[in-house]
Amino acid sequence: MSLILILEQSLNGLQFGLMLFLLAAGLTLVFGIMDMINLAHGSLYMVGAFLAATLVQATGSFALGVLLAIPAAAAVGMLLEVSVLRTLYARDHLSQVLATFALILIINELVRMVWGTDMPLSAPEALAGPVQLLPGMPYPAYRLLIIGVGLAVALLLYFVVAKTRIGMLVRAGASNREMAMAMGVDIRKLFTLVFGFGAALCAIAGAMLGPILAVQVGMGENILILAFVVIVIGGIGSIRGALVGSVLVGMVDTVGRAFIPHLLREFISPAFAGAIGPALASILIYVVMAGVLFWRPQGLFPARG
């Protein structure tokens, strides 16, 4: 087990964590501020990826395609909020889960009708291959871009939430909605805005992850589970929690997958290690989540005081 490999796997963990952060940030905003369980968040991620794939193809430029996909997905998200989700705010969480689960099925079939089951989306030519980070450690250039975009989005969110008036309203809405309404905040407009913003983050996630993941119908469901784990660990509604939670999940998952099977082989018989190693590695993040729920049920950085 060389040092280079450990370094590379840590970078992989950070990268996977920031990948999850792109999706979890939007989810935690919507869940925390609007108190709305939106299972269709993954569908917006899928719509964002398909929009990006289409626009990249149409414009011939990766950057331009992705930049155009963001407002387009935000528009889809706001349309969804105004037309369907708005009526669900007053309902309990079970109705929201049922309705947004129905939305997953409907949007999946709609996307299949519009685009077909899948779309190609590749990294721009310049970033398609690996770059030499250290001697003996090539790293995919595109994954470095994901790390960069993830950090940039985290910074941008921090700035918007902590330093702007909109961010102040968002924080007020997250920590005490009734009080914010009593102080004259137009919650309806704020919610539509937040939802659109969440959808825009989905589009960034979908477009950025498209070149390394499959752009296909149903792509949102798989990653949504991880995003929920992230926001439960981080504390619902907290951007900082989402960042810490996603990097934690990314690290634990990657390092677990990379090293647990090998570590086990040192101590117990290879056949037994081969059987339980992968199983143990794949449940590790859920063990972490269970631990957080046990000792800090509010998550690591709860948004509500």
Added chain:
Amino acid sequence: MKRQLIAIAAGSAVAFAAAFPASAADKLKIGFISTLSTPAGALGVDIRDAFTMAIKHNGGKLGGLPVELTVGDDQFKPEVAKQLAEKYIRLDKVDILTGIVFSNIMLAAVPEAFNAKIPYVSPNAAPSPLAGKQCNPWFFVTSWPNDAYHEAAGKHATDKGYKSTYLIAPNYQAGKDSLAGFKRYYKGKIADEVYTKLGQLDYAAELAQVRAAKPDALYIFLPGGMGINFIKQFVAAGLSKDIQLITPGFGSDQDVIRPVGDSMLGLIDTAHWALDLDNAVNKKFVAEFEKEYKRLPSVFAAQGYDTALMIDAAVKSLKGKVEDKEALRKALKGAKFESTHGPFKLNTNQYPIQNYYLRVVGRDTQGRLVNKTLGTVFKDHGDAYVQDCPMK
């Protein structure tokens, strides 16, 4: 939609039964159950499209009898497939059942056919238990035994002289079976054997380990979205220059080539069929499929087409007398026909004996990415379980 279809089918079955005495076989009733919705639906759609096209281009008939086809979506759920099979057999009184894609779903539904003594012709799933001890006279396979592609890949890696091969599959039964199939015919060293999470998204950790292990070749069994993710990431990591990636044929067919794109170039796989197989049936099939559906057929489509051809040949040899189920079963067992991959031949366990080909992803004359045949890996290859099957 599905419910409506069933209602129509059930309604027409009742009307039909009232109008004619039961013995008059002037129709061939086929129940087709497949996974048509959900993200896993693409394979079932290909099988169905090819199957219905074969009937349509045959004037709506198979073996001279007009076909009454009932199609149902199992929604990727074993219990739904079981209910549909029950309904088709007991209510609609179908003559033949077919269509299911996934082994676990088929294993839930197929006992209904066995108990009712209705032939089931499998256009895809061909699990090893039904090839060996539990082989059944009412079960026919027109695709390939579940292990065959992996065995062919292992044989190719041996023939090519790869000294070490790295193996990756998801951590579930089919994943373990696939790598066992590969190892059955691979004589080189196994660099490592890694089982990943089902539905895994990011393979960066595994790819770093692969790079450190420096194998000659990498064999992956990662069906559906997992394979798409893996191949994209494998190429982006720059590993494709030093390590030959090998997959089973369904892991790099049209449904994977489309979303992955140019990263597929040069990928090696093994299958019993290819677009460019040089025989008259295949040429006709590929041309008609492309014209009908404006896309290239996958290996699953070819299997759906072969299934229709097999039923056609069997019913023809009976001169349309399908009401005697035992005779129909014997006719299917003895069906002689030219399939999309040449003359079709069944083993004693009613799984096919056929050739397996080495294919590489390249560009065709129109610049599209397709699988091209490189050579033959196995000639007249059966399966490893047939000796356990008591059928003769």
